[in-house]
Each structure stands twice: as structure tokens, then as C-alpha cells.
Amino acid sequence: MAEPPVLIRQDEVEDLLHYKDLIPRLEVALRKFSKLDSAEVIQPVRTTVPLQKYNGFLGLMPAYLVHEDILCTKLVCFYKRESGSTLPSTQATVLLFDPEYGNVKAVMDGEVITAKRTAAVSAISAKLLMPTKSDVLTILGAGHQALSHYHVFTETFSFKEVRVWSRRKETAERFAQSTQGHVTVWESVEEAVNGADVIVTVTGASEPVLFGQWVKPGAHVAAVGACRPDWRELDDVLMRQAEVYVDSREGAVAESGDIILSGAKVFAELGEVLNGTRPALREKTTVFKSLGMGIQDAVSAKLVFEQWKNKH
Numbered sequence: 001m002a003e004p005p006v007l008i009r010q011d012e013v014e015d016l017l018h019y020k021d022l023i024p025r026l027e028v029a030l031r032k033f034s035k036l037d038s039a040e041v042i043q044p045v046r047t048t049v050p051l052q053k054y055n056g057f058l059g060l061m062p063a064y065l066v067h068e069d070i071l072c073t074k075l076v077c078f079y080k081r082e083s084g085s086t087l088p089s090t091q092a093t094v095l096l097f098d099p100e101y102g103n104v105k106a107v108m109d110g111e112v113i114t115a116k117r118t119a120a121v122s123a124i125s126a127k128l129l130m131p132t133k134s135d136v137l138t139i140l141g142a143g144h145q146a147l148s149h150y151h152v153f154t155e156t157f158s159f160k161e162v163r164v165w166s167r168r169k170e171t172a173e174r175f176a177q178s179t180q181g182h183v184t185v186w187e188s189v190e191e192a193v194n195g196a197d198v199i200v201t202v203t204g205a206s207e208p209v210l211f212g213q214w215v216k217p218g219a220h221v222a223a224v225g226a227c228r229p230d231w232r233e234l235d236d237v238l239m240r241q242a243e244v245y246v247d248s249r250e251g252a253v254a255e256s257g258d259i260i261l262s263g264a265k266v267f268a269e270l271g272e273v274l275n276g277t278r279p280a281l282r283e284k285t286t287v288f289k290s291l292g293m294g295i296q297d298a299v300s301a302k303l304v305f306e307q308w309k310n311k312h
Ligand SMILES: NC(=O)C1=CN([C@@H]2O[C@H](COP(=O)(O)OP(=O)(O)OC[C@H]3O[C@@H](n4cnc5c(N)ncnc54)[C@H](O)[C@@H]3O)[C@@H](O)[C@H]2O)C=CC1
Pocket: 078, 081, 088, 089, 090, 114, 118, 141, 142, 143, 144, 145, 146, 166, 167, 168, 171, 202, 203, 204, 205, 206, 207, 209, 223, 224, 225, 226, 227, 290, 291, 292, 293
């Protein structure tokens, strides 16, 4: 009989999962996913179950990486919350399986995995697509993803200025106080993004908050929120003037309101850029539309489990 699964708590995942280990593994997984022969990576577009009564969704995100023999699924609930709500907007659990026997080896917190792997993939997009000289980073939104993006972007790059905007100024102020480095708080999106080289959108918005007319030509936008076909963070002008990169084309055309409703064309997957089969148009205005992928959770879970076993 198989051993019962181990339970890995949120604080343990926080201690075990580091960007320096995670980023190279995510790059390998994205490369494999975007190879034309994708038998190595099996990842259906996530299944979403609407929770209409609660303005949310349950997402099921299975993935199997054949060569690494990683079988995993994340179960994630995400919600559209009213301003001032104290309820969480994302809750997640990750299950790591033994692919041969079929049992669950580990049940682990999925919130830290979601926060860190999403931010790490945005950092990969910025490494490939942001202007060579990037001094100003603006973060729109001040929640969990804002913080993980702040950490990985400031660890990985050397911005001279970091700005934050949130729909409630107090939240942006709290965010700025919680960070180690200096972050300036802005009251309007237009001012916050004026002259920014890199803009990260990590809001719960379902209508555009970032408009193309405000974005400096050549800037890079990592767009992380708006993960439903009828939700938006970016307006049509920005979507049509930018070269649009995605994590998964299949996911993007099924789930991204910014892409579907603007009619913007997807230029490339990040994995295609990493593989050298599509160019990184760094000199142009670029949008990386992130939706999140099961393979990103799978490589993160494997990493957490390996580190956990080393300690036990
Ligand atoms: N692409 C991906 O892989 C992932 C995307 N997400 C998405 O990222 C976004 C942020 O997630 P978290 O930081 O975990 O959420 P959070 O609830 O911790 O923070 C959300 C932030 O957005 C702001 N906000 C909420 N509604 C807004 C609106 N209508 N207009 C402007 N600002 C608004 C909030 O004030 C807060 O600052 C969500 O849309 C979530 O669904 C989350 C996980 C993974």
C-alpha cells in the first residue's frame, strides 16, 4: 500500500521555494511546452467551474511532464471581490502524484506557489522583452501578486524607481510600507505609468485600468489579472498597438478577455522566444498576457517536494 501523502504548509513552501531555483526550471518547462512536438508536456486548458453565487470560479489545472515524470494538479478558487472585501481573491492547493502508482505523494499549499511562479514567469517575460535600459517599474494593484512581483523584479533587475498604484490609496500605502526598498505611491494610473519602462498589472479588475495612450512606446507590460474571457485590464488601443506574447496560445485564446475582446493577435509564446523560434521584439511596445499554467505549478511542486525531502 502507498504511503499517505505528506502535508506541506504555507510557511514551509515559503521557506523552500526560491526564485533562483524556480526561474531556470520554469524556463525549461516553457521551452518544452512550446516545442512543436509537445508529447513531452501534457497540459489541457484549465477546466473552470463557475461559482456564480460567490462571483468566482474553481479552476482545475492538471499537468504531466513526461521526461521529468511529474504528475500534478492545482485546484484554485479565484473570485472577483468588491472594494473593501476582506475575503481572499485566490485560494489554492497543489497535489503531487506518483505517476506510476497513482497515489498522491504530497498535498501542499498552493498560494505561495501561485504567487511565486506567476511572478517568476513575468520576470522571464521582462528579461526577454523589456527595453535594454529600464529604469522605472510601475505595479498596478497592491495585493499578493503585487508583492511577489515586487520581490522578484527587484531581486532580478536594477530599477532606479518603483511605483505602485491601487484603487484604494491606503492599500497602496500599506504595500509601500511593507517593502524593504523605496516605493512611491501614485493616485492615478495615468501618472503612475507615465514614462515607465516596465508595467505590471496585477489587479482584480474586469474593466480596463491601463490605457494605451498612457504607455511609453517600447515599454513592456506584464498583464497578470483578467483571467476570464469577459474580464479586461488593458484597453483595445494598447492590445492592438503592442506585440502580444503569452504563456500558452491555447489558454490565451480561450481565457483572456484582453485578447479575445480586443481582437489582438498573439505574436508568440514565451517558450517560442526561449527556443529561438520567435523573436523578442524588445524595441517595440510589448504585452505579456499571463494566464497561469499547470506546468508552472508542477515544476514548483516538484522543487518544493525535493527540498522538503532533503530536510526530512
Ligand atoms: N496569471 C496568473 O497566473 C494568475 C493571475 N492571478 C490574477 O491576478 C490578479 C491579482 O491577484 P492577487 O494579487 O492574488 O489578488 P489580491 O486580491 O491580493 O490583489 C488584487 C489587487 O487588485 C485590486 N483590485 C481589485 N479589483 C480591482 C478593480 N476592479 N480595479 C482596480 N483594482 C482592483 C485590489 O485592490 C488589490 O490591490 C487577480 O486578477 C488574479 O485572478 C492570480 C494568480 C495567478
